[in-house]
Amino acid sequence: MNTRKLAVFLMWLLSLVLMACGGAPSQPSEPTPQAPAETQGAPVETQAPAKGKIVISNWDAYMPGDLLEKFTAETGIQVELALHATNEEIVGKLVASKGKGFDVVFMTGQFADAMAKMGLLSEIDYTKLPNSANLFEEVKRIPFTKYAVPYTWGTTGLCYRSDLVNYEPDSWYDLLKPKPELVGKITMLSTDRWLLLPAQKALGFSANTTDEQEMQQVKELLIEAKKTLLAYDNTTFYSKLVSGEALLVEAWDGWCNYGIAENPDIRFVIPKEGSDLWVDAMVIPAPSENKEAAYAFIDYVLRPEIGTWVAENILYKVPSRAVMEKLSPDLLNSFPNLAIPPGELLKQEALQDVGEAQSLYSAIVAEVLASE
C-alpha cells in the first residue's frame, strides 16, 4: 500500500480540520477580531461606557462608512451590522424568525406596512426622536410612518438617453407602447409592484388597486408591452443606458442618477399620468429587547449631516427640510431630480401593502412574466 498517498490525504484532512477549528465552529455571535472593524465599532470599545448592543440590517453602503463607529463613540452602544440584498429577503428572514434578532431594519414602505399589519413591528414613538423635527411634516401623514421612520424617498419614472431619443418622453405609454425606433431598447423593473406600476398608472388606476377587473386590464397591457421590451431589469438598467444597449428604461429616480453620473445626457422624467411615492424607512421589530438603544440609533441617523451624506453620495432625496434646503446648487444642477420639490413628490401615490390582493398581484405578475 502506498503510504505517501495516505500521508498526503491525511495532511489535507488535517489542514481542513485546522482551518475549521480556527474559524467556523468557534464563531460565537459576539464580536471577534475577524469581524469588519469598520462595522464593529471595536476600536472605541474602551473609550465609551457600554450601553447594550443593537443589531441592525441594511443594504451595503446605504449609510456613511464611519456612522456606526461614531455612533458607538458617542453613545457607548455597540452595533452589529447585518446586510440584506432585497426587501423581500429581509422580510422573509424576519417572518421566519418571528422578528427576532434585529433592533433596527432598513426597508421600503410597503414592506414595513405589511410587517406592521402582521404585528411584527413596534409602533414608533416620535417623542423619542427629537431629530424627527427635521422631517417634512407631510411625510409623516403617510399611514405606515406610524411604524417606520422615513430615511429617504423618491419616485419612479422614465430614465432615457436624451442624445439618442429624438423626442421628449413624458408618458408611461412611451414605455409600454414605444415608437418603432425604441422597440427592443426598453427595460422595465421586475419587482412585482414596480412591474405593475406603469400599466396601473397609464390606465388611470391606483397603484394600490385591488379591483380584479382593473388588474385584468393591467395584465393585458403588460403582456402586450412585453413584446417590445429588451429585458426586465432591476439592477443594471442604468448600466444598459450608459452602454447604449437600452435607450429608455423604467427607473427609480435615485438609480437614474447613477446613469447620469456616467453620462450627463441621461434624463429623468415623471410621466404625466403620475407615479408612485416610495419611502425607505427604518423599523423596530416588536421583539427587539433594546428599544431605547434602537431609538437612539434612529435619532442619530435623522441628523442633518447623515441626510446630507445620503443626498450627496447615494443621490437620493431625503425627506428632511434641514438637508434639502442646504444642498449645493452644483449637485442639484448635475442631478436635477434631486430638486423635485416635496409637494411634487407628495402628489404621487404612496405604495402600500395590498393585503389579500397580493395573491392576485402575484398571479398576474406570473402570467405576464410567463407569457410568450
Next chain:
Amino acid sequence: MVSPILLLGPALTWLVIFLVFPLALIFVYSFLQRSPFGQIVFQPSLDNYLRLFNPTVLRVFLNSLRIAFIVTLLALLLGYPTAYFISSQPSRWKNTLLVLVILPFWTSYLIRTYAWIVLLNREGVLSRFLLGLGLIREPISFLYNDTAIVIGLLYGYLPFMVLPLYSSIERLSPELREASFDLGAPPLRTFWHITLPLTLRGIVTGAIFVFVPSLGNFFVPELLGGGQRFMIGNMINNQFLQARNWPYGSAMAFGVMAIVLALLFFQAWVTRRTEQV
C-alpha cells in the same frame, strides 16, 4: 464487516435533524393558507395542491423541464470527452486539469454573470468582434432569450457534470482506456459495449447534478434571460418572497420535488437493472 451504524449513522442522523424536521414544518405549511398580510393561518385544505394545476404553472414547469433537459444533454456532450481526456492524462496533470475545471467557480457567481453580459450584449465584445470581422452588419444581442439562459446554465453547471464523470472514468483500468486508442477495434464499439456501461453511474450522477439545479435556478433567467423567461425556480422564489404566500410556495416546491423524485426513482431502478446485467 463494518457496522452499518458507523457508515449510515452520521449522515442519516444529520439529515434527519437538519432536513427532515425542518422540511416537515414546510410540508405542514403546504396544507394551510395565507393570511391577508402574508402570515400562515391554520385552515387545512388541499387547495394549494389543486391550484398547481393551472395553465400558467404547468406551462412554466414544462418550459423549465425542456430547458433543464437541453442543458443536461449539452453538458453531457461537452463534459464526457473532457472528463475522458483528463483521466487519460499522466497522473501529475490529472489533478491540475481537474482543479482547473472548477477554478473559475471560486469567483462570485454575480460577477461571472456580469462578465457574460459584457461579452454577449448588443454593444458587447462578441457583437463588436463580429462587426469588425464584417460577419454581421448590425450589432446583435445574444442576451435575453432562451439561448442565453442555456449558455448561462451550461456554464454554471458544466463542472457538476465533469467531476462525477471523471470519478467514474478514472476508475477504468488504463489498459481499457488505451485499448480504444491502440487496438484495431473500432473505438466506437469498445466505447459502446465496455466504457459506457462501466461509467453509467457517473453519467447518471452528472446528469442529475446538472438537471436538478438547472430546473431550480432563478438567477440566470433573471440576469441573462432578461426576466423574460419565467422558470419554476423564479416562480417558487416569488411565492415565498414577493407574494409572501408560503403555503402555496411550499405546495409548488413539493409538487416539483415529487416529480423529480419520481424521475430519480425511475433512474435508480434502470441503473440498477443495467448494472446487474
Next chain:
Amino acid sequence: MRLRTWLRLHSTLVYAFLYGPIVMLVILSFNRSGLPTAWGGFSLHWYRELLHNEALLNAALNSVLVAAGSTLVSAVFGTLLAMGLERIARSLVLDAFVFLPMIIPDIVLAIALLSFFTLIELPLSLLTITVSHIVFNIAFVAAIVRTRLSYFDNTLEEASLDLGAPPLKTFFNVTLPLILPGVLAGSLLAFTISLDEFVIAFFTAGPSQPTLPILIYSMVRFGVTPDVNALATVVLSVSALLILISQRLGGTEGFF
C-alpha cells in the same frame, strides 16, 4: 490516434468556454468606471481599494471558513454514507432520500432551516451556515463517491480482512486509496458550491459575519464595485500559482 487529437481539441475548447468570462472578469477589475457592465478605461484603482476594504476581505475569509468546515464534515459523512448505501442498505427509497437535499429549492430549505433554528433557539452565526451547507454537501459527496463504488471489487477488502487486518486498517490501506479520487472530486465540488452559495447562507447567517456572497448581493443596490473583480482576480491567481507549484513538486505521481 485521431481520437486522441480530437479529445484534446474538444477539451481545449471546453476550457476556453470556462475561461472566456474569467478573462473578461479579470479585464473588468482594471475598469476605471464603477459600473458593472460598461467600460471606462484602464486603472489599478480597484486593487488599491481592495487593500483597504476590510469588510470584503473578512467576508472572503468567512466564506472560506464555512466552505472548508462544511466540506470537511460532508466529505467524511458523505463517504461513509456512500459505502453504507452501496454495501449494506441497498434500498431505492434510501437512494432517493439521499438525493433529496439536492432537489429542494434553495429558498425552501433556507426558510425551513431558519424556522427550525428559531424554534430550537439556536443563535445564528457562521456555524449555522456551515451546518446548513453540510445538509446538501453530504448528498453531493455521497453521489460522487458512489460512482466509484459501483462494480467495486470487494475481494481485495475481503482478502485484507481474512489476513487478519483490523477493519480500520483495511479501510485506510485498501478501500480509501481506491475511492480517493471520488472523495476528492466530491470535496472539490462541495467546497465550490458552499463558497458561492447565497440564499441558504443569507437566511441562516447571524449579523456582523457576512459571507462573501451575502456582502456582494447586498452591494447590488448601490453598485457592485470592481474591487470584487480585483478580489476574484487575486483569488484565481493565487490558486493557479499554488496548483502550478504542487504540480511541479508532485513529481510524476499525483496524489490520486
